[in-house]
Amino acid sequence: MPEVRPEELKMIKESKLYFPPPDKVKQSVMGSVDAFNALLRRSWEDPAAFWADVAGELYWMQPWEKTMEDRMPGFRFFVGGVTNPCYNLIDRHLDQGADNRMALIWEGEDYQTKFFTYRMLHTEVCRFANVIKSFGLAKGDRVAIFLPNLAETVIAVLACYRLGVLFNTVFSGFSERALHDRLVNYEPQLIITADGGYRRGREMPLKSKVDEAVGDLSSIKGVVVVKRTGSEVSMQAGRDHWWHELMAGVPLDCPPEPMEANEPGLVFYTSGTTGKPKGIVHSSVAFVVNNYVYGKFHMDHHSNDMFWCTADIGWLTMHIWGIAGALANGVTTIFYEGALDWPKPDRFYQMIDKYRVNKLFTAPTAIRMLMRFGEELMKPYDLSCLDVLSLVGEPFNPEAWHWAYNNLGKRRIYINNTWGQTETSGCPLAGAAWITPMKPGSCGIQFLGAQMDIVDEDNNPVPPETPGNLIIRRPIPMMVRTLWKEPERYVREYFSQVPGAYYANDAAIKDKDGHFWVTGRIDDVFNVAGHRLSTMEMESAIIECPGVAEAAVIGVPDEIKGLVPVAFVTLRQGYTGDPAMEEAIKQKVVDNISKIAIPARIYFTDVMPKTPSGKIMRRLLKEIVVTGEIKGDITGLEDMAAVEKVREVVAAQRR
Template identity: 85%
Template sequence: MAEVKPEEQLKMIRASKLYYPAREKVKQSVLGSVDAFNSLLRKSWEDPAAFWAEMAGELYWIKPWEKVMEGQLPYFKFFVGGVTNPCYNMIDRHLERGADNRMALIWEGEDYQTKFYTYRMLHAEVCKFANVLKGFGLHKGDRVAIFLPNLAETVIAVLACYRLGVLFNTVFSGFSVRALKDRLINYEPQVVVTADGGYRRGREIPLKSRVDEAIEGIESIKSVVVVKRTGTEINMQPERDHWWHELMAKAGLDCPPEPMEANEPGLVFYTSGTTGKPKGVVHSSVAFVINNYVYGRFHMDHHENDMFWCTADIGWLTMHIWGIAGALANGVTTIFYEGALDYPQPDRFYQIISKYRVNKLFTAPTAIRMLMRYGEKYMEPYDLSCLDVLSLVGEPFNPEAWHWAHEKLGKGRIYINNTWGQTETAGCPLAGAAWVTPMKPGSCGIQFLGAQMDVVDEEGNSLPPETPGNLIMRRPIPMLVRTLWREPERYVREYFSQVEGCYFSNDQAIKDRDGHYWVLGRIDDVFNVAGHRLSTMEMESAIIECEGVAEAAVIGVPDEIKGLVPVAFVTLRQGYEPGPEMEQAVKNKVIENISKIAVPGQIYFTSVMPKTPSGKIMRRLLKEIVVEGDIKGDITGLEDIGAVEQIKAIVAAKKLKNRA
């Protein structure tokens, strides 16, 4: 995907037209009419307390709330004093309404193994694992870390934590030992849940061995539960390590849900920060589920007979928002798939849709661009007429990919809902309502239910339509971040110090004349690679650890498949020479410290960096050189103009070599 210049971007936004849903589809939607949704939307903006009370009233409560909303950003509460349990609202509530035999969860492994759970079966498994956790002495407020791929047991473990009020954190199973350890040291869980291994593109990923290495010296961890997935031989430490299946065989089926006040913390998710140190984003348990029950219902137009597939990994909050909370709270069937979407052949994606008759799909723009690259030939053997709604999040969704998805994948019959959200916002406060609001290729939709979004200048003043600015949130929604784990000062500094009384997203956006938002990218040095949020500082820190490296600068450059890919500029110490061996050493260090997803697409070795007089590397200039081949922007802050010419020559030479 080519870099879009500001003037071209604005031209594209002005040219983009609205696509209105067919009347028959509007009638079949959850609310049944555009007027009904617009009325609800106005109520959510003008009287948010009444709106949230109406929505929350659809769920089960042990004790009603005393006040719907209290406080302001950055310190706020919803449903104050209200007591319920999130797991009860995702499972038990449906059993009370006769949904015992409705399918809740379908799991398919990369090796084609499958498991199926009705709501009654899932309830039994969740209660059993909740009793397993109780057996380790865990109570409400204690902590569990989950280092698993997309397995059925992963969903069961998450729901069991919800049932007990135990805080949980899921860590991406592709992370290195170092990245896992950093998070565990900060989080200090008592129990870690993992597997002997997992599968990815036919290779076995050694999960338990990584855990063994990562937890060494972390005194809080007393127990490790291991799912037998691959059957590989692993080390099981007596007293500490336990097989999942053995514990579950002895666990009881009865486990009453723990009463939880709506604002008590429930999940901690780590996301990259501009300092390179991952941030532990803390979300409330009950309010998180309520908000995503509402957003899932209208973003996806959820009906109880839906077959829903979220393609995200459980290590990213997207899966929790859509694949667990949003799906199960709405009583639909959720699909968990373990492996790569194009393995063993590029048609695997289409196989799953056709096999399970998926009608609601949530994925990333990266996946759509990957399918575009393969062409339509892999799609042709499959009946995809079941597909009804396609929603996306993760990075900008270019109009070309939108039209391909609508016309080729959906045959002009599907609703495409491109959304915007962050780990900190949980769900998506910018989006459309499936089969109700008009679509606009490339945009992130409208300001959604209960949200108050705005595009502002540096002083916090609202900007007129079609003017780029900072994307902010002026009032809270229930699922918005509540604090950062053990870093309350950083919470205020990172999100609320830029514009008084507002949540600062660090994203740049434009609001068009139809009220649609277009998110342009990050303001800071954090960017999305194939939907994974990565910090340039974290990548640079890893590269500098490589023997012989003196300095490193990482930028994100456009990629037609992944949206953005990291590109590294590296200065070596005296006595070290650039070459294939050094390049591989840099890549290995990034894999060791972070993950393969963070490996630079290109590495340029240079003896100079473009710096300000104070020594700050001007990464903007590096990006311009790579993308444009020249410097278009302001260089008055550059200390040595000669550095630019040297770097331009290095980049040009490598591009020429690559083409050859």
């Protein structure tokens, strides 16, 4: 059973609701609390009728035969229905006369900008779709996208949607090793990258990483390179091509490929509990349908919205909110390339003021970063345009909630803290902006069409204000459909724990008002500043470092990032835990994963607390670091002396 600190449970029990003012309720997309509550009840009681109505608001080439088959796993939605996701994200708005409405604004870290109306974006997407076709790719083939947040990145994603080509975007900060592992498993036929990108004023090499990661991967037919920095890069004849050269002279029209609603479209890799990245497979059409309605109510989207999602394209958050949710609702979406605090910490506020951002989606980490810089930083900027602030990625502590509400929003904004996973794509726990009451720190209510529950170790539902394991009893269209090349692992990891339900591997509490509080991961995967990392993946990297015998990684609270990794390392004889060894370990983590995975602290210890079978009890390590005491169950501990020795190591390094 997940453990919850007494003070945390007390805070949940005493939490209060913040009700939206009546005038804002009337201006919302639903227009009334009663109307939304009726829709919410209908979505729970008659989900088939609800999802049929939602899908009916979009364009279909062929109607579906059955709205939903909800047995898990193996569920399907809009069975037999045929349409195209790109058509619903772009063409549908052109049909409604939105040719000159702004669709996409791109700003580079160096302040370069690009602007695309819906008509302009449609043209560029069709042209690049024809470029993809020129490599011989067709529906069902595979494209890997290794780009930062560029306008070309959005165009590439939409072109894949248009052709029914599967795509995978890889975080541009990943190392060659991490990129290689994903490419080898995914086996793309085409890779789209850039010569480089900018991050904190420095150029990030991208094409050179691709060259090293690809190796002798036989599936590759071509590499398309965006010229972003102008740096000289190696171009292999016959394989590598410049984006701008390929786009010259190609036809401006490309008919959208018909796709059945459940056909796969996205493959996203996320860290797994075994350390081996999992390829999460989502269906493209159902993904768009679900995020259309969730985006509409989570953000209270109106067609004149200026929406900014601060996530990187390498994380599914940007696809959920910045592409599918935004464009399906016909709003203007902003893509920003660089760091939110570069070249100065006020860049975040500059962006909001400059583009009059009224809808913002970010991570709690970003808010805690702004808190650290203080209120003086925002004073030169007019942030009165901000209307809705939504968040996802890790728990959003009440202190940060109140700071955002009082200082960033001047008590005029709606804060929508949500819960979702790469596997669920969008957020089945959330609020409806300007309709449902807010509650600082919670993840909101069970949302449209979802059926959530919290159960104990015997899979029995627990009463309110009782911690337990979060599950989903009824599927929603955008949920994970399988794992790439691992269907058995898909069933084992998500559907074997609770028969007929999806097991989230998250601990949660439901309060007396029906609000959910997700308190942390049950397994050994945790979020660092919104980036999901596997302890096993980090431990594997550390153990590769010469001299390391054993490693254990835990996530500990951090006031800025939510959680940060802390490593315990046992060295081989003849090696010492000096600064050189610490630096070598950090560099190995960077080389194998990314800078985001660098341990905040490394403790060198001769022993680890273990079970009789040899399993390291990471829970005890976390208690030692966080509280200095062991309060949890130690009946499975083989040697109590190991705990005392580790405690001495931690105490000594804190002095």
